[in-house]
Amino acid sequence: MLAGVGLAATPGERTADTKAAALAAEATATYTKVSDWGTGFEGKWTVKNTGTTALNGWTINWTYPTGTKVTSAWDADVTNSGTTWTAKDKGWNANLAPGASVSFGFNGSGNGNPAECKLNGGSCDGGIPGDKPPSAPGTPTAGDITETGVKLTWTAATDDKGVKNYDVLRDGSKIATVTGLTYSDTGLKAGTDYAYTVQARDTADQTGPASGVRQVRTTGGGPGEPGDKVKMGYFTNWGVYQRNYHAKNLVTSGTAEKITHINYAFGNVQNGKCTIGDSFADYEKSYTADQSVDGVADTWDQPLRGNFNQLRKLKAKYPHIKILYSFGGWTWSGGFTEAMKNPAAFADSCHKLVEDPRWADVFDGIDLDWEYPNACGLTCDTSGPAVMKDMMQAFRTRFGNNNLVTAAITADGSDGGKIDKADYAGAAQYADWYNVMTYDFFGAWAAQGPTAPHSPLNSYSGIPQQGFNSDAAIQKLKAKGVAPKKLLLGIGFYGRGWTGVTQKEPGGTATGPAPGKYEPGIEDYKELKSRCPSNGTVAGTAYAHCGNQWWSYDTPATVGSKMSYAKKEGLGGSFVWELSGDTANGELITALSNGLK
Known part of the structure; x- marks a missing residue:
């Protein structure tokens, strides 16, 4: 008073x-x-x-x-x-x-x-x-609506001393101040709902009441937008070396037409910050015309080359694809513990890297692959159960609602296992979805066996560890309160195997890991399908016994059955690790895409 x-x-x-x-x-x-x-x-x-x-x-x-x-x-x-x-x-x-x-x-x-x-x-x-604030402007009208923009128009507010300008608010946050009665908002997402209001300011900078709300839905959308199943694949930066797998392979295999999202793996986490994982592969490697997505060769002086530029070209050719920059992974998860001592600073460093002006248009968000918060992977973390929620909250705050924020998480559904170690349910409110890593349950790190499928969909008699199957993980996460639509079922485009095995069925003894093209005990599906063809199934996945080797892997048929499971459980979709393991004509990704229709 x-x-x-x-x-x-x-x-x-x-x-x-x-x-x-x-x-x-x-x-x-x-x-x-x-x-x-x-x-x-x-x-x-x-x-x-x-x-x-x-x-x-x-x-x-x-x-x-x-x-x-x-x-x-x-x-x-x-x-x-x-x-x-x-x-x-x-x-x-x-x-x-x-x-x-x-x-x-x-x-x-x-x-x-x-x-x-x-x-x-x-x-x-x-x-x-004695100076009254201005009146509310008229409810804005919307015109020129496209996939990425809208033009707003409103009638003037009144004020006893005069109106100076107008604040335009999108979803409750001010995005612009203008002197006229129109504003064109750009950079929006296709097929997405937005709510706009306008407030007037007088010459004393007093704001009046907000106008009525104008709801706007941008055009387009297509695969990957709300209501559709996510079909995501990891694309690795190291794949351009020995594997000779490039963005163009996504075109020639037909994969680009069938996926909705790509996770580019990996960026590193060092000294509390997100950092580049491999600068040569990421943005320095030069591509010839025959290697390039659009048939145009890189020049020595262009500002961006490498995978980032090829993915930019891929998005231009397939605009429905969204790309996330994934950080961490098994080898580089050790940096998360230090980074999470200051979540806001960590998130800000990652935002600056993802939104670097040289490649900001390439990425539509960030994926956090911490293996594992408050648990052990290659290294151990003891930050406490809340650290997962704190991380996702900090990243959602920094990246906002117009970027995707996702995480790859454990599928350990055992009692007291990794899912129980961190607050995945509390963190889910800030995530667009979780990539549940429903693979690598069993492998030749247990050199003498028993042989077991590395990606069982459900339990079976003789399974070496209860809770180590896809359904156990999904059901535990759902029971904790994670919405099914925020869970993606993981599919491995590779197999895991043992040597020194005489028993055809799972549960046999072994002498060590089977030989693999890139490392012992692991092999791409495209190699295994002819090298060691499947001769049985267990727990929703295939296995093969050839000579003294025993392998387990998914085939187009088992991928199809897993997609049926994903739809029955109301999951948000599926993802694959990783795309280079598929055949040249994309057998597995075709089965995944068809299974989620």
Whole structure:
């Protein structure tokens, strides 16, 4: 209440209120919801000195509805009393010269829509007593809607002192300030829903109420958009060497027509940051015309070559494909523990790398392949169960809702196993989906056997370890509260095998790993289909006994049956590790694609 309005105001109260009014007229506090993932959000307040003298110190008070709260904050001290929240400067950011501004941010739970804001006791809009804020503009209309853009038009707001400009908000977050009555929003995703509102600002920078909401759905979509099954394959940067597998192989095999997403593997995690995994393969290797996706050779001076440029060309040829940059993997997961000591900084480093201007258009998001949070893989992590949720929340906050954020996760469904070690359910709210690694359950690391399929769909009599099968993992994740549509079933495009085996059926003894083209105990499907043809099935996958070798792997028939399982369970789709293991005509990816129709 301003001084003089209350009948019993004392001289001291009048002095304080007059000072508050003066401060309010010289500074503004503007709120932005940076991102919103349904159950939580990232918010930001910006304080601006709109006066002609220095502003010494600032305090913002606002209210949140019951159920909404701040969970962590930076660059301000944030406290609350009930539903009223208070943010004070940190000292080092207290003083603002005329025209200067400062921001602080926070994460929270709930809807994140504030009300009743005050800055240093006065209006957050910097309003002058007696100066009314502007009216609401008309509900915007939408035109020129394409796969990536829309043009918005609205009728003017009114104000007693004049309207200065308009804030355009998409899904509750300000995306632009314009002086006219139109705005063209670009860079959107095809087949996606957006909600737009507009707010007017007067000459004192007061904002009025928001307009009505205009819902817009961009055109297009196709495979990979909401409602469709994900058909994703990992493409490895090292495949360009000994394997001689390149982006063009996705075209010649027919694979590009049948997948919706590619995970490019791998980037490294070092010293708390995401880093390039192999610069030569990633963006330096030069391609000749006959090797290139579009038949055009690289030149020595072009700014981007290598896999990144070939994938760019692939997306131009097949615009339905989305590409994610995957970090970690078995060998490079050791860096996650250090990186997660500062999740926000880790996520920011990855965002800067994925969105590097040289290749930002190539990638549509990030995949995090940590093997394994709060458990052991090649290295062990003891960060605690919450670390998975903390990681996914930090990455969703930094990458926002217009990028994909996914994770490859364990399929250990045993009691007390790796799924039980981390909060995968809590983290799922921030993930678009999980790639459940339903393979490598058994292999020749157990050199003497028993022989067992490395990717069993379900349990069977004699299985060496209970809970080590695809269905056990899926059911455990669902029981913990992970939505089935956020789970992708993993398919290995390779087999695992033993040598020194005399028994045809699983459960036999062995003397060690069978020979493989690239490493012992593992071989691509394209080699095994003729080298050691399948002569039986167990637990939904194939096995083969040839000479003294025993192998297990998926065939087009078993892939088809696994896709039937994925549809029956309501899963979001399937993914493969990794694409170079398929035949030249894409036998396995065809079975996967057909099985998910």
